[in-house]
Amino acid sequence: MGRLSAAKPVLTTPAAAPTAEDSPLPMATEPAVPFIEIETLRAREFLPAAKEALGSLLSEQAQGKLIRPMFNWAGRNSLFPLHWGLACCAIEFAAAFGARWDAERFGVVPRSSPRQCDLLIVNGTVTWKVAHKLITLYEQMPEPKWVIAMGNCATGGGPFRTAYSVVPGVDKLVPVDVYIAGCPPRPEALLDGILRLEQLIKERKE
Amino acid sequence: MEGEELSRRLVGKFPAVVVEPFRETAGRVRFPPEILLDLFREMRDGLGFDHLGQVGAIDWVEEREVFYTLWSDREKQYVFLSTRVPASAPHLESLTPVFSSANWHEREAWELVGIEFDHHPDLRPLLTPTGYEFHPLLRSFQLHEPEGLEVKVRDV
Known part of the structure; x- marks a missing residue:
């Protein structure tokens, strides 16, 4: 079971932007923004992203009543099973x-x-x-x-x-x-x- | 190939084999394990049994029986052959030099009944998972209720 626990998702944080002092080679000062934007669209990062976006607009209580139920509602109404037949x-x-x-x-x-x-x-x-x-x-x-x-x-x-x-x-x-x-x-x-x-x-x- | 013909053509060359009639097949042949390759070359080239359909094994506790089924496409007839090896040293020569279709059949007979086929090109488990240590169709193999089972799955 060691592999299963090792396979739990790990939230990755974008590495700090490299500076000119770190590398002898000339580098762009801007980090690779498009890649990080695609990463944040993953389902497991929906909740933190939604909380961050709505945090200033809604109270803590309203967030609890809105975000998680909406996430669950979307998930349970679009269950996609794997088409994998084993036996009868x-x-x-x-x-x-x-x-x-x-x-x-x-x-x-x-x-x-x-x-x-x-x-x-x-x-x-x-x-x-x-x-x-x-x-x-x-x-x-x-x-x-x-x-x-x-x-x-x-x-x-x-x-x-x-x-x-x-x-x-x-x-x-x-x-x-x-x-x-x-x-x-x-x-x-x-x-x-x-x-x-x-x-x-x-x-x-x- | 009717009646005693198989017996007549085999026993002259291999005095140790025993041929007996069996239903509508060409016969049932019992042979000592030493002459396996010579006998099967004679069956293929001399008698025209050109297709090996099956290799299996049975555990008779003291000894283990390996049986073969040959089919002649010209005569439209089967012949059954079997030999016995002692359970203390279940070694038998591999048939793959004569019939290459014996390859997977012998792998199966090796992993399930534990017949060691010498000079087999690729003696790996076929049906049981990699690293499986038992020969589960032996009579000494015990089925058990899987309590306290430790799950080990190898890395892919």
């Missing part, structure tokens, strides 16, 4: 995004790249062979991110719990927010799990 739960996962259940009405749109996702739905049996790939995908997703363990295999290993090749629960690898029981769970159960996750995001404070 992936069939139910696919059905949940079809015409009959239509998870897109909750703003849930599967994306093909982990860089565009904030929700990892582990839908199937995770073997030890694929475990480090799952961690890599999780680490490639931008913050803030959530994990749903879908089905008995991802929750606790399922019928393969004592097997030599199966991870007994995906929470041994990544932190899980919502567990969905079932073998496989119906699309309604997946939608229920997504709605519970939205409730969790709604109540998010820090």
Whole structure:
């Protein structure tokens, strides 16, 4: 788990502008401003930036009632899960995004790249062979991110719990927010799990 | 290749092999492990069994059995071959010089049943993760409830 904790985001501060005394070579006095502006547009820096922008206009209490709820509202209504099918739960996962259940009405749109996702739905049996790939995908997703363990295999290993090749629960690898029981769970159960996750995001404070 | 023909053509060259009829195949051949490469060259070049479909292994506690399935595209027939090595020294010559398709099959038989294939070009785990220390299809391997499991995932 050492790699997971090491992968927590670290807020970077822009380095001090180099001065003419530091370097023997002639350098521009202005720092690389465009790069820093792109950095501040990241989601994890939205809250400090918003607080800084609204700090002079609103009281502390009004900020607490406005900024964090607005951030949570935007996040929970545009959950993008990773389009990553592992086993038979992936069939139910696919059905949940079809015409009959239509998870897109909750703003849930599967994306093909982990860089565009904030929700990892582990839908199937995770073997030890694929475990480090799952961690890599999780680490490639931008913050803030959530994990749903879908089905008995991802929750606790399922019928393969004592097997030599199966991870007994995906929470041994990544932190899980919502567990969905079932073998496989119906699309309604997946939608229920997504709605519970939205409730969790709604109540998010820090 | 009907009836006793396989037996007639093999036993003259390899007196140690035992050929017995088996269902609608050309037969089932048991052979000592020393003649493996010579026997399979004869099967391929002399008898026309040109496709190796399968290599597997079984743990019989005292000894381990390695079995092969060959297919003749000309005769449209299978033949099953098997040999036994002692469990104390489960060494067998690799078949990759004769049939290159034996490569991955032997990797699987090595990691699951622990047959050591000598002179194999690339004996790495195929199905189990890197660094996995057990041969899980051996009868001595114990399944266990994973309490207190320490998760170790190698760096990518």
